[in-house]
Amino acid sequence: MCSEAEGVLTNESCRRARLARDPRFDGVFFIGVLTTGIFCRSICPATPPKEKNVRYFSTAIEAANAGLRPCLRCRPDSAPGSFAWKGTDTTVERALSLIDDGFLFGDSPGSLESLAQKLGITSRYLRKLFADKVGTSPNKYAQFRQLMFAKQLLHQTDLSMTQVGLAAGFTSIRRFNEVFQQTLALTPSALRKSRGSRQSELSHEGSEIRLSMQFSYRPPLNWQKQLDFYRLRMVEGMEWEADLEGYSRSFQLGDVKGFFEAKHDEVKHRFNVIIHLVDPQALPVLSEVVAQIKRVLDLDADMFQIQTSLSSIGIIKNSIVDGLRLPGTWSAFEAGCRAILGQQVSVVQATKLLNRLVEANGERLTISGREILLFPTPLAIANASLDELKMPGARKAALNAFGTFVSQHPDAPVDDWLNIKGIGPWTVAYAKMRGLSDPNILLCSDLIVKKRVLKRYEALQSSETDLKANLDISYKTITQQLEQSISPWGSYLTFQLWNLE
Missing domain, CATH: 1.10.10.60 (Homeodomain-like)
Structure with a gap:
């Protein structure tokens, strides 16, 4: 049941949200209707029941355990995932x-x-x-x-x-x-x-499979900013835009290969997604593919809760970009490669290097009539000559060593990468933030983050006369305080700082 004691919502807040059909709370709580024996989302289109006949649940499984069945109109199975404690445990x-x-x-x-x-x-x-x-x-x-x-x-x-x-x-x-x-x-x-009659959403093309689904999210979502972020870092053949408003990319999950196309439906607060798989036998891992797509697009984020926390941070509270989410990569390994290539160069230069890396070492195949590139496997990177990359030999060696380590230890924690020569805390933190979608990564060592934190902090603390004299010590103290105050949403603060003008 909703309660402030649990750090969630009061019953009164739930009541107002359900009567308003507020999509910001979709999946944050569920409405049990005791007279009908069903439970619904906050956006259910049915006539709202009387408050005396309602009970609120923090999760769908709590409602099911209370003997209620899911509504066939609003379909709780389609609600964005949410746990009030997410990111803290x-x-x-x-x-x-x-x-x-x-x-x-x-x-x-x-x-x-x-x-x-x-x-x-x-x-x-x-x-x-x-x-x-x-x-x-x-x-x-x-x-x-x-x-x-x-x-x-x-x-x-x-x-x-x-x-x-x-x-x-x-x-x-x-x-x-x-x-x-x-x-x-x-x-x-x-x-x-x-559900009634409908146009087929499933088609087979030879040994391939094409599947259409809809993934809901809670507003706000600044899709233009997210798409701009992807666009600047796109790898030709591996990522592309769909009708200028969508994002598509190839993927590999174990032996399963395919690509997805995601188109934004702002009115209905969802993405219409088409998943293309090489082999119909891949169906047993479909749920994992779906979870990965939702993570890459950051569709389960509770932006209402996150932005409430961000508004308490003095250096950005008047400059928050509404609906700014975490654009993920398909894997931590891919994020690690992006980070290594991005060391000490601009985003544009890093993207050029990444395109050459994937072009030279990624697998090329045709799915649903479209020729695509897959991101290179760790083993491919381990054995690559990397002659196509114009960068210092030490970074090439780090990339080869990285591929070797991950191919030999695929389940090793990302923190273990610090044992690889040429990989430091920034690379590991970046991989956690984009490859694992860890919500609590404040990239303190990032130069842009450092410049913008200090600039904003100086403006707020102009009376601190010794700030510049003790720059490193002061910055460490400042970021430690920021990490504590924004936890567990440090990654969202990082992206807010990157987007400051």
Whole structure:
């Protein structure tokens, strides 16, 4: 239930938001309608129920655990992801990410104990964290995520029942039907019929698959700024614009290869996304592909909460760019390569180097009639001559060593990259911010960030006569204070500082 004690919203705030159908709170809380036994999003188009018949929930799974089923009109499965504590509890956030990627379900599911071991905690403590933060157990969360993804596919696509079950991580269509009906109080086929007739969203082209979906977000979103950021750093053949308003790029996830096209629908606060896959057998990792696309576009960000925190920072509170998000890369490895190539050169020069790197070492293939380039694998970078790059030999050696390390240790934490000669804290921090979408990276060592922080700080603290005399010490103190005050949204402060005029 919404409450200030939990650091979320009061019931009165939830009431006002639902009556206004405020999209800024879509997915931040859910509305349980006790008289009908359903739960809805804050933007549900149905006639608002009386307040006495309403109960508010922080998450969809809490509403489901209370015996409520998801609304067929507003479809809670399509709401942007949200947890009030997101960014403040990295252990639970990492656990959720692993579960969303299929750790506890699919062909070779891991055990709860192996998940806890991967997180460096006991299974008992993991259960306690989930009970406190998520309101359910890890296994029940995993099953609920499977069902919500399946429900989304049933609503938005024409995948067969077997394909939907497979994509959602069920190894048996019988088990899929059974769990779906038990939890959501209707069968998959009944839900598919309830949506009515529609134009097919699924097509096969030879051995390829093309799938259309819609991903919602909470406004504000400054898509023009985000697109401008991508545009300046685009790699030809790997990234491109769609009708001047969209963003498309190729990707590789394990053995799965493809590309996506994302077009912004500002009116409906969503992106219409077409996913192209080389092989229909890739369906079992579709949920991970979807999660990656949403992360790259930063669609689950709660900008209302983030900008409320940013407004408390004196050096930018009067200059905040509304709706500024984190434009991600497909992987931490790609972000690391971008950072190495960007050392001590301009963005334009770094992008030229990146284009040459991908052109010389990336795999070229044709999908859905379009010739694309994939970002080079770590092994390809490890073995590359890099003769195409006009840059110091030390940086080439660092790039080769980086590829070697990641190819040999694909699951190593990004912080371990500091053991590689030529890779420092800035490169690691940049990779975390753009490759992992870590929300709490204030790039203090970035020259632009440093100049703009000091300039703004001097304007606010003009009476500090010893500021320039103790520049390094003072800057360290200033940024430590900024990191504490803006946590866990340091990455958003970094992008705000980069966008200051």
